[in-house]
Amino acid sequence: MHLARFPRRRYTHGFTPIEFMPQLSEYLAGPNLYIKRDDLLGLAAGGNKTRKLEFLVADALAQGADSLITVGAVQSNHCRLTLAAAVKEGLKCQLVLEERVPNSYSKDASGNNFLFRLLGAEKIAVFPSGTNLQAEMQKLADELAEQGRKAYLIPGGGSNKLGGLGYVSCAEEILEQTFDLGLKLDNIICSSGSGGTHSGLLTGLIGNNANITLTGISTRAKSEPQIAKIHKLSNEIANLLELSTDIKEKDIIVYDDYVGDGYSLPTDSMIEAVTLFAQLEGILLDPVYTGKTAAGLIDLLRKGHFKKDDNVLFVHTGGSPALFAYQDYFTDL
Numbered sequence: 001m002h003l004a005r006f007p008r009r010r011y012t013h014g015f016t017p018i019e020f021m022p023q024l025s026e027y028l029a030g031p032n033l034y035i036k037r038d039d040l041l042g043l044a045a046g047g048n049k050t051r052k053l054e055f056l057v058a059d060a061l062a063q064g065a066d067s068l069i070t071v072g073a074v075q076s077n078h079c080r081l082t083l084a085a086a087v088k089e090g091l092k093c094q095l096v097l098e099e100r101v102p103n104s105y106s107k108d109a110s111g112n113n114f115l116f117r118l119l120g121a122e123k124i125a126v127f128p129s130g131t132n133l134q135a136e137m138q139k140l141a142d143e144l145a146e147q148g149r150k151a152y153l154i155p156g157g158g159s160n161k162l163g164g165l166g167y168v169s170c171a172e173e174i175l176e177q178t179f180d181l182g183l184k185l186d187n188i189i190c191s192s193g194s195g196g197t198h199s200g201l202l203t204g205l206i207g208n209n210a211n212i213t214l215t216g217i218s219t220r221a222k223s224e225p226q227i228a229k230i231h232k233l234s235n236e237i238a239n240l241l242e243l244s245t246d247i248k249e250k251d252i253i254v255y256d257d258y259v260g261d262g263y264s265l266p267t268d269s270m271i272e273a274v275t276l277f278a279q280l281e282g283i284l285l286d287p288v289y290t291g292k293t294a295a296g297l298i299d300l301l302r303k304g305h306f307k308k309d310d311n312v313l314f315v316h317t318g319g320s321p322a323l324f325a326y327q328d329y330f331t332d333l
């Protein structure tokens with residue numbers, strides 16, 4: 001694969017670390033657990049959207065845009081990072097926020113919501129779940145066009161084929177690092193939300209014939225529609241890269257058992273996972289994505305899903321600023 005064909009901005013210096021988690025591995029008496037620290041990616045407070053934005057913002061600049069418009073939930077890490085990328089590039093940024101949980105938006109909320117204002121969003125428009133958000137983004141773009149400005153629309157989570165290239169590059173990074181470390185991976189675990197992370201990693205691993213099992217933990221959707229989404233997006237990415245192999249449905253693994261009552265709503269297993277990572281490894285997860293994904297990893301491990309000498313890599317996709325909006329759920333500390 002020749003990723004350098006695609007224009008890219010650089011927001012991170014070098015690779016993010018792969019670290020062994022000795023205390024957590026021992027506590028869970030499980031396989032060897034490693035973590036890919038994509039929470040340490042560049043832009044304000046890091047996280048997986050930074051990799052996607054490297055390709056998306058390069059495209060926006062190539063098209064002569066002066067503004068970015070994107071969409072996300074009320075505590076969206078993606079909105080925070082799109083805004084940070086816009087600030088860094090001297091662009092304006094407008095956000096369309098979706099109340100996936102009714103009445104969940106509060107102007108004064110902490111976490112990412114506070115950072116939207118601190119980073120200087122030009123406009124924040126909030127809509128109930130079920131609104132046609134693409135149409136709302138387009139309306140904002142049309143308003144800017146009337147003022148002679150030019151907006152570039154970024155889909156939710158930055159998850160289209162161009163954004164997905166960010167996680168193809170992450171797969172290549174992981175293969176290069178593990179080769180360097182002499183570390184043979186058996187399993188990689190990631191969150192599966194808007195799907196760019198899961199799809200990009202899958203396409204990158206299959207495109208390199210890596211033969212590493214990739215497991216996605218859903219943070220919102222049921223497995224069946226999530227698998228269909230990953231199938232479609234990973235093949236779009238594969239086509240963009242002119243890969244000779246198709247990505248097949250049987251290559252896609254999604255577990256939907258860790259969503260709980262719904263997207264972004266806390267679960268006991270999320271709280272356990274966030275607490276274990278913090279107190280055994282000093283690593284901050286987030287309540288919406290990586291906490292639930294780690295809960296999936298821990299549950300699969302306890303159910304005997306992995307072999308004792310397996311090497312398992314957990315992809316930390318970031319999100320810790322959202323923790324500060326969930327403090328009230330951590331009552332037993």
Ligand SMILES: *Cc1c(COP(=O)(O)O)cnc(C)c1O
Nearest residue numbers: 077193194195197289317318319
């Ligand atoms: C967006 C997000 C995810 C999910 O990634 P997708 O590419 O949308 O599937 C996982 N973790 C964090 C912290 C996120 O912000």
